[in-house]
Amino acid sequence: MKIALLSGGGGGARFARGLAEVLPAGDLTVIGKVGDDVEILGLHVSPDLDSLLYTLAGLIDDERGWGRAGETWGALGAAGEWGGEDWFRVGDLDLGLHVVRSRRLRDGAALSEVTAELAARKSLATTLLPATDDRLRTLVETEAGTFPFQEWYVGRGHRDEAIGVSYEGAERASPAPGVVAALEEAEAILLAPSNPYLSLGPILAVDAIRAAIESRRARSVAVSPLVGGKAVSGPLDRMLRRMAGGTTPDFVAQGYKGLIDALVIDETDAPAEAGVELVVTRTLMSDRDAERRLAETVLEVACG
Amino acid sequence: MKIALLSGGGGGARFARGLAEVLPAGDLTVIGKVGDDVEILGLHVSPDLDSLLYTLAGLIDDERGWGRAGETWGALGAAGEWGGEDWFRVGDLDLGLHVVRSRRLRDGAALSEVTAELAARKSLATTLLPATDDRLRTLVETEAGTFPFQEWYVGRGHRDEAIGVSYEGAERASPAPGVVAALEEAEAILLAPSNPYLSLGPILAVDAIRAAIESRRARSVAVSPLVGGKAVSGPLDRMLRRMAGGTTPDFVAQGYKGLIDALVIDETDAPAEAGVELVVTRTLMSDRDAERRLAETVLEVACG
Numbered sequence: 237m238k239i240a241l242l243s244g245g246g247g248g249a250r251f252a253r254g255l256a257e258v259l260p261a262g263d264l265t266v267i268g269k270v271g272d273d274v275e276i277l278g279l280h281v282s283p284d285l286d287s288l289l290y291t292l293a294g295l296i297d298d299e300r301g302w303g304r305a306g307e308t309w310g311a312l313g314a315a316g317e318w319g320g321e322d323w324f325r326v327g328d329l330d331l332g333l334h335v336v337r338s339r340r341l342r343d344g345a346a347l348s349e350v351t352a353e354l355a356a357r358k359s360l361a362t363t364l365l366p367a368t369d370d371r372l373r374t375l376v377e378t379e380a381g382t383f384p385f386q387e388w389y390v391g392r393g394h395r396d397e398a399i400g401v402s403y404e405g406a407e408r409a410s411p412a413p414g415v416v417a418a419l420e421e422a423e424a425i426l427l428a429p430s431n432p433y434l435s436l437g438p439i440l441a442v443d444a445i446r447a448a449i450e451s452r453r454a455r456s457v458a459v460s461p462l463v464g465g466k467a468v469s470g471p472l473d474r475m476l477r478r479m480a481g482g483t484t485p486d487f488v489a490q491g492y493k494g495l496i497d498a499l500v501i502d503e504t505d506a507p508a509e510a511g512v513e514l515v516v517t518r519t520l521m522s523d524r525d526a527e528r529r530l531a532e533t534v535l536e537v538a539c540g
Numbered sequence: 541m542k543i544a545l546l547s548g549g550g551g552g553a554r555f556a557r558g559l560a561e562v563l564p565a566g567d568l569t570v571i572g573k574v575g576d577d578v579e580i581l582g583l584h585v586s587p588d589l590d591s592l593l594y595t596l597a598g599l600i601d602d603e604r605g606w607g608r609a610g611e612t613w614g615a616l617g618a619a620g621e622w623g624g625e626d627w628f629r630v631g632d633l634d635l636g637l638h639v640v641r642s643r644r645l646r647d648g649a650a651l652s653e654v655t656a657e658l659a660a661r662k663s664l665a666t667t668l669l670p671a672t673d674d675r676l677r678t679l680v681e682t683e684a685g686t687f688p689f690q691e692w693y694v695g696r697g698h699r700d701e702a703i704g705v706s707y708e709g710a711e712r713a714s715p716a717p718g719v720v721a722a723l724e725e726a727e728a729i730l731l732a733p734s735n736p737y738l739s740l741g742p743i744l745a746v747d748a749i750r751a752a753i754e755s756r757r758a759r760s761v762a763v764s765p766l767v768g769g770k771a772v773s774g775p776l777d778r779m780l781r782r783m784a785g786g787t788t789p790d791f792v793a794q795g796y797k798g799l800i801d802a803l804v805i806d807e808t809d810a811p812a813e814a815g816v817e818l819v820v821t822r823t824l825m826s827d828r829d830a831e832r833r834l835a836e837t838v839l840e841v842a843c844g
Contacts, residue, residue: 278643310612314636319661320643328632332618335639339582339624357623 237263237539240422242367244269244284244435246301247461247468247521248428249291252362254527255426256292258535261361265418266292267445270347270366271374271403271438274386276324277315279331279338283386284435285351285366286333293358301469304329323391348412365418367439370409374438375402385434398475401433406441411448419448424538427458429519431472432491433479440495449495457538458496459530460488463520464504486510498537500530541567541843544726546671548573548588548739550605551765551772551825552732553595555838556666558831559730560596562839565665569722570596571749574651574670575678575707575742578690580628581619583638584645587690588739589655589670590637597662605773608633627695652716669722671743674713678742679706689738702779705737710745715752723752728842731762733823735776736795737783744799753799761842762800763834764792767824768808790814802841804834 239259243252243266252266268285275281283302290296290304297305307327316322326334333354340350346369355364374385378396388394419425430436440446449456465483467473473483480487485501489510492499498513506516515537521527543563547556547570556570573588587606594600594608601609611631620626630638637658644654650673659668678689682700692698723729734740744750753760769787771777777787784791789805793814796803802817810820819841825831 277639278646279639304618308612308614308632310632311615311636311639314608314633315640316636317661318637318640318658320636320640328612328614328635329618331632331635331639332615332620332624333622335581335583335615335635336619336622336624342582354622357621 238422239264239424239426240418241266241426241428242436242439243288243428244430246287248430248435249287250521250527251428251459251530252288253291254531256362258528258531265363265365267365267367267415267439269435269438270368270372272385276326277320279334280341281334288364289354292360292362303327324386365414366412367415367445368409368442369412370405372403372405372409372438374434375404394471398471399478401437403438403441409442411442411444416444416448422454424454425449425452425456426534426538427492427496429459429461431461431470432488433475455538456496457498457500457534458492459519459534460485460499460501462488462505463502484508485514500534500537542726543568543728543730544722545570545730545732546740546743547592547732548734550591552734552739553591554825554831555732556592557595558835560666561832562835569667569669571669571671571719571743573739573742574672574676576689580630581624583642585638592668593658596664596666607631628690669718670716671719671749672713672746673716674709676707676709676713676742678738679708698775701782702775703782705741707742707745713746715746715748720748720752726758728758729753729756729760730838730842731796731800733763733765735765735774736792737779759842760800761802761804761838762796763823763838764789764803764805764809766792766809767806788812789818804838804841
């Protein structure tokens with residue numbers, strides 16, 4: 237039962253973990269976003285692929301929700317002492333990954349190759365693919381100007397209201413090797429409970445990915461990231477209200493028009509109408525059991 | 541009283557600290573070796589300049605003799621997990637410096653520029669110069685083959701007897717900006733108690749540096765790295781026996797022929813003859829007081 241998942245953010249990574257736990261080994265392919273990738277201290281950082289890698293490999297700090305458990309912060313502090321940038325929180329354990337990946341990229345390896353190498357080091361049963369090997373960056377438009385994602389979110393603490401989102405480089409970006417095949421061969425396509433603008437937007441902005449989903453033969457199911465009309469974390473509800481017009485499930489479904497056959501929503505958001513099949517369940521992944529239960533429910537909706 | 545010091549290794553750094561403490565601020569220029577520089581995890585590491593920087597800035601781990609006090613090792617362990625090289629011990633605090641320097645070098649800055657920037661961050665009163673901004677690497681010839689210094693020393697634990705030392709790139713290397721001027725303007729030139737082959741060799745291998753010392757007007761004084769015919773640390777005594785023929789002060793002096801007017805030796809090596817003026821004192825820098833006392837004695841020999 238081959239499953240392709242589009243994932244971004246911490247919720248996406250936890251949903252991927254739930255799926256990986258309930259699916260037979262090797263059946264899951266996760267397509268991760270690269271829109272938040274950023275160069276820090278001359279190193280290439282892929283926060284989303286790392287969250288997926290750390291979560292699937294059991295290394296994530298589940299309490300903090302990002303980065304590695306047992307993390308220390310010496311290198312970043314020292315870099316600051318010597319005049320290096322220290323606005324982006326890179327821990328020592330995290331840095332070990334960034335230097336390895338950065339060197340491979342500088343040596344000419346594609347991001348998808350390095351990602352596969354890293355996943356292999358941890359013997360992941362899940363295939364992990366970046367949406368694209370090309371440079372694609374999420375830009376957030378605000379009243380204070382337009383900022384690359386990390387600068388807006390981390391650097392400025394997302395204090396500026398987002399009034400638009402664009403994906404620099406998307407029109408020239410090709411899907412990474414394996415992405416379109418994974419979508420075409422999947423028996424179900426899943427969209428994780430992620431921010432449609434910031435997390436799945438930069439994946440769906442790659443034309444060939446969107447086209448592969450639009451022309452799907454398999455069923456496609458999204459999980460709404462809303463719980464009671466609110467984001468579990470992050471600025472999603474404010475963004476939906478401003479950019480889509482509201483925070484009910486239909487505004488989420490509209491954003492995925494033509495891309496999904498069903499939307500799984502939280503019981504706190506029912507009853508609702510959305511122009512697609514709606515499935516009501518508890519979507520909040522409050523613990524590992526809840527992750528697995530949501531995964532099972534969504535697989536049932538998708539595969540019957 | 542302008543003083544120029546050629547320094548390599550931990551002993552050189554401690555001698556530099558002693559001089560910096562007894563000289564008026566701004567009077568000391570230290571010319572450090574780059575022969576041991578190495579690329580680790582895609583980062584440029586300058587172990588000798590770092591030892592000087594850490595020692596002069598009060599950051600060195602005096603007990604271990606290298607690296608920073610309070611060091612942690614998370615990043616290197618993580619890099620190893622992901623397939624990165626981990627044979628060269630780079631701590632987290634240390635790594636913070638390497639990423640900052642590496643980025644500046646990749647952006648086109650010269651090593652001497654970056655070194656000046658780093659020294660300025662710590663408001664060092666001592667001028668710190670790399671011998672050269674060009675690529676110069678110490679190669680150690682052994683029965684098992686010829687190895688770059690760090691590979692021989694750290695990678696293979698210097699278990700292979702050194703039968704020769706060469707300095708790759710030396711013939712094309714120019715002194716870094718300020719080096720020749722520092723030697724010409726110095727009221728005394730000092731050679732630290734460092735390994736002549738591995739520590740001062742890669743500095744003296746730069747023709748224009750050697751020439752500037754040979755044609756000096758100031759007095760030049762070396763401190764023998766031997767105490768009782770033995771190295772305080774490292775493989776010097778074995779190297780001297782094999783490559784120079786013996787481990788008495790005259791073998792050290794021969795290595796500096798034409799470059800020094802006096803050699804300061806430890807009382808355990810007296811009486812000796814060496815073809816240059818010999819000054820007997822306690823050279824072992826067993827604590828900070830001993831560093832200062834040695835510095836004062838050597839300055840007296842050099843400047844009268």
